[in-house]
Amino acid sequence: MQRRRTRRVVAVIVACVLAVVLWCAWDSASVETEAQGAMSVRxxxxxxxxxxxxxxxxxxxxxxxxxxxxxxxxxxxxxAVTYEAFASNVPPSVVVVPR
Structure with a gap:
């Protein structure tokens, strides 16, 4: 009986740790994708x-x-795209920020 309870507790802890790790990886990937999208728009x-x-x-x-x-x-x-043209013979300044 005691072993079952210990196994369940360990399984729940492992599942929680795995969920946190996956959530952090997902968040990091979404931030990178957002930045890459802004660069592509620019x-x-x-x-x-x-x-x-x-x-x-x-x-x-x-x-x-x-x-x-x-x-x-x-x-x-x-x-959000900021497009600033200084003169017709100078390339514009473009800043793209994800919303």
Missing amino acids: TAVLDAAMQCAAVEGAYPSSLSYLEEHYGLIVNHSDY
Whole structure:
């Protein structure tokens, strides 16, 4: 009787430790995926701006111009994008932050 109780307690402790380890691994993976997604969005915005500069001879003044004329799609509900164009001959500053 005593051995059964000890085995159950050990099994519950092992299950709890395993659950905590898996939860921490999942959380770490989701943070990494979120950061990679933000980097991909930033790269897509900069690529579209470079394409615009190559075709039109100047960098666009706004993110909405890229979305309207160059087919750029940004998920604004998941990412906050700051697009700052200093001059038409200077690449824009792009910052993407996951929400």
